[in-house]
Amino acid sequence: IVIAAATAAETLAACPMAGMGAGAGGDDPLARPAARELLEADAAPKPAPFDPAKVEALDVAAVKADLTKLMTDSQAFWPADKGNYGGLFIRLAWHCNGSYRTWDGRGGCDGARQRFMPELAWPDNTNLDKARRLLEPIKNKYGGALSWGDLIVLAGDTAIESMGGPKIGFCLGRVDDADGTDSLELGPTPEQRLVAPCKAGDGNCEQPLGQTTMGLIYVNPEGVLGEPVPEKSVPHIRGTFARMGMNDLETVALIGGGHSFGKVHGACPAGAGPGPDEDPKNPWPGLCGTGPEKGKGPNTFTSGFEGPWTSTPTSWNNEYFTNLLEFGWEKHKGPGDHFQWRPVHKAGRSNATHGEPPAVMMLTTDVALLHDPVYKELSEKFAADPDALTTEFGRAWYKLMTRDMGPRTRCLAADKWTPPAQPWQMPLPDPPATLPDFAAVKADILKSMHTQAKALPADAGADGRPSYAALLSHLAWQCASTFRRTDYQGGCNGARIMLAPQKSWPENKGMTELRAVLQPIKSKYPNLSWADLIVLAGTAANEAAAGAAGAGAFPFCGGRTDADDGSLTDVLAPRKYINESVAIKDVAKVRGLPLNQAVALMGAMRSPSQAKRMGYSGAWSGATGVLDNAYFKTLLAEDWQKGKSAAGKEEWAAKGKPGVFATAADVAVATDPELKAIAQGYAADNAKFLADFSKAWTYMMNADRFKGPRGSACA
Ligand code: HEM
Structure with a gap:
């Protein structure tokens, strides 16, 4: 147009x-040997090449019909709880999307990197390999027209709808990644330790990490650091869901709506084996039970908790909230040897007058909803008004599934399958x-x-x-x-x-x-x-x-x-990093720029008057209006002396050139070995600098001109 x-x-x-989606050029800065080594345990098939025309023609309704059939077609290798895989597929889709964090936009199911290291090995993703294996025949049937990302989201949507939950709209067009590179910063990896430092085993990880504990989607279900104290979980729940871009209403609707379905699994204390680090083919061999049923069906061990939240785990209703409010909750160790909560009658009621409480359970994080005034009020609202729950859960689920896709203009065949643009999609x-x-x-x-x-x-x-x-x-x-x-x-x-x-x-x-x-x-x-x-x-x-x-x-x-x-x-808004070279490298990745092009852009004209407005004494050059490689020559030739401007800004003065100043980011380009090597190349070759600069500039100016998942209005 x-x-x-x-x-x-x-x-x-x-x-x-x-090639806009893959970055501005062929020289991919992500392809470092260290990153590749981490991916060796990847057992998933490589994706079929993305073909927007095929995807656009996909009959989403037919895929959903196949998924509806699969939902109740229990397979011997992984029998369905109560003959229905709905709970498992909802958890699969939630964990695929729940890695999304607003801080840098990383995570989410676009790319379906849950199939690869490091997400593959997160303890929270235990046994989700079985869910993907169940989906494989449908993936094979539709081939390149149906990405793993779209299939996983559709499996969650169909599970909810087939069990009587809200009808969910769909944004078609997730593009599968070939490996887990784009999740390396989600950890646990050396990349994550630079960008989002938090040690494995620490239960108080803060933003940028989306989760409090490495390897979980959000918070420890048993309580902070495994301590079953519900009120302590409240700030963790609020903080981590906010890092995913969810408010209190969405958080309560999602937790209670999600846990209306399915159950938790922890049949015995023995556990589920070592995980995909040690055996990618059979990552979680369940150790409960004996004989052919060992580790599956009633002997499943996933999280180590045991039981359903409601008496109807394969049907949609608001019983989660009515249970939560009607009963008192008592902690005990379940069969998997983890703290969980069972219902007891509140004061004035007894088994004699009201019968046994139902055979349901809650996690510490569920009980936490009673220990915060806003969460409690929302729980009461949903207990009193099932329709409100249906509406809010449907909305929040669609956001959870779609947030990482960006604007609605990225959805294919949107007139057929996609609801109108939502405020969080920031429509234009x-x-x-x-x-x-x-x-x-x-x-x-x-x-x-x-x-x-x-x-x-x-x-x-x-x-x-x-x-x-x-x-x-x-x-x-x-x-x-x-x-x-x-x-x-x-x-x-x-x-x-x-x-x-x-x-x-x-x-x-x-x-x-x-x-x-x-x-x-x-x-x-x-x-x-x-x-x-x-x-x-x-x-x-x-x-x-x-x-x-x-x-x-x-x-x-x-x-x-x-x-x-x-x-x-x-x-x-600009993010804070541990130092400027980490910032330059990570921001380049987030923007989709190869590192050399990110460095080329540092050579843009600088305005001395703007530098002064920002509180610096000046810029690297006193005059402006020329775009060439002088920045790199000056940066590498001068001896920079650290000081402070009159406004208190940290800056570096060129010893040999009075009035010439550099920022911490400029000095990082001159000192970080990788960045310096690129700068030296540009200092020596103005034509190469200009070629890379214009390529990077053109990419950045047009990168947001979406038409379909990887298409551009400017192509
Ligand atoms: C299962 C924790 C939020 C949907 C589970 C399990 C745990 C857990 C420990 C048991 C896994 C197993 O043993 O099989 C949490 C925590 C949450 C949270 C701590 C946040 C505070 C959510 C959300 C949804 C969801 C937002 C969806 C909207 C489910 C479903 C299951 C499940 C459907 C049942 C899986 C099955 O039946 O196999 N959750 N969850 N959860 N979760 Fe959550």
């Missing part, structure tokens, strides 16, 4: 977006039906590049003229660089940098004033969105600043639109 509607020549060249208005003449817009931008605006003084240009080049490039970068390949959030489409909260982020100081430079152009073209104008201004600034080498190197693809609401984007 976008390109066809545009009018003018060179700015409208189609954006080179091939449609772009204007006709787009402005971008060549004319660009000419106006170039004219105003050197004209002082009152609201924000220009920098001193290298050619002696005032210059907004660095500032405009910076604005576009600040706008687009929030993009995360991990959950497809962020980016400049929507121009949320103009709205709260982003406009007030310290990193965006001065950017609102820069609007005044662009306002006359915006007013001149009625169909011009701020988002297109910001991206085009930064792109044109780079192109002009690169001189002859910039011609054709900075294609522009219009058609963005402006959001009217910027809320919910707090999660995209």
Whole structure:
């Protein structure tokens, strides 16, 4: 749509977006030997190549019909509890998606990395290999049209619907990963220890980790560090569900709605064997019972707890909440030798007057819902109003399953299977039906590049003229660089940098004033969105600043639109890391940039006036308006001395060049061995720098232009 509607020549060249989902270039920074070694225990088949046309044609209703049949077709290798696999498939889908965390958008079922190390070996995923094995015939039947990610989510959805729960909408188009690389930061791995430090065995892990304990999806079911004290679990539950992006209402609906189905498994204290680290083919050989039924059916050991939450574990209702509130709960050690809770009559009632309480149980984390005023009130609401539970559980489940997919525009055949966009998908208005003449817009931008605006003084240009080049490039970068390949959030489409909260982020100081430079152009073209104008201004600034080498190197693809609401984007704010080199490397991965391209982008024009607004004494160069590899040459040639600016900012002064300053991130590029090697390459070769810079820039400016799971509106 976008390109066809545009009018003018060179700015409208189609954006080179091939391979967008996999990053900007072929040189994959994730392919390090250490990471690969960790994946050797991977026993899953490699995915069929992703073919959007096939996926788009998938008959989701037919897959659900096959799943409905499977649900009650008990197999001898893993007999279904009460003849129904529903509980198992709901847990499978929940654990596949429950790894999602808002901090960096990592985790979730898009990619279906639960099949691979490290998620494969999480104690919380015990026996989910059986659930996937049950699904294999359906996977084989539909082949490349049905990814493991879509199948797992559909198995959970179908389980809920087939047992009488809410009807769940579906976003089609998860793309399977070939290995578990993208989950390495979820741990336990060396990568996780750098990005989200928390030791295995510690039960108090904090954000960035989504879970309190390595290897769990969220919290320890038995209580904090296994201590069965429900009130202590409350902050852990609230904290970890918030890290997944869930509020109290969604949290209570999910825990109680989920535990309306199925049971926990811990038939005896013997356990379930060592896990896939030691035996990928039979990772959890159950050790309870004897003979052919050893370790399965009634002898299953998964978590070590035992029993159902309700008397109807294969039917949807609100009995979980009525049980929770009607009875008192007494802790005891179950047959699996773990603390769990059994119902007892409350004061004034007895077995003699009310009969035996039902044969159900609760986990410490379930009982915790009674020990917080908000959780308790919500539990009372759901106990009194089953329809409210159906509605809220349905909504929260869809969010749980879909959150990592990003905007609804990534869902395939959405008109057939997908509900309308939800607020957490941060929908954007449609772009204007006709787009402005971008060549004319660009000419106006170039004219105003050197004209002082009152609201924000220009920098001193290298050619002696005032210059907004660095500032405009910076604005576009600040706008687009929030993009995360991990959950497809962020980016400049929507121009949320103009709205709260982003406009007030310290990193965006001065950017609102820069609007005044662009306002006359915006007013001149009625169909011009701020988002297109910001991206085009930064792109044109780079192109002009690169001189002859910039011609054709900075294609522009219009058609963005402006959001009217910027809320919910707090999660995209810059993250804190243990040091700058870890930050540069991890942020590159989250954005989907190969490391060399992330380093190339560090060589962008810097605005000395912007550096001062941010509290520094200056930037690495006193003048601006030229885009070349001078940054890398200066960085590597100078001796940097650590100090503080008048505003108290840590900065490094160049000993040999008065007035030249570097930030901690710049110094990391000059000192971290990997980053320095890349910087040396760029210092020695301006053409290579410009080629990589323009490739990375074009990727970042267009990475949020979704059309289908891996497609781009700019392709
Ligand atoms: C089972 C813990 C939240 C759905 C289990 C089991 C544990 C557990 C220990 C037993 C696994 C086994 O032994 O087979 C927790 C904790 C939660 C939580 C600590 C959060 C505080 C959820 C949520 C859902 C869910 C949000 C879904 C919306 C289920 C289902 C089962 C289950 C359906 C039964 C599995 C089966 O029948 O095989 N959970 N869970 N749980 N969980 Fe949760």
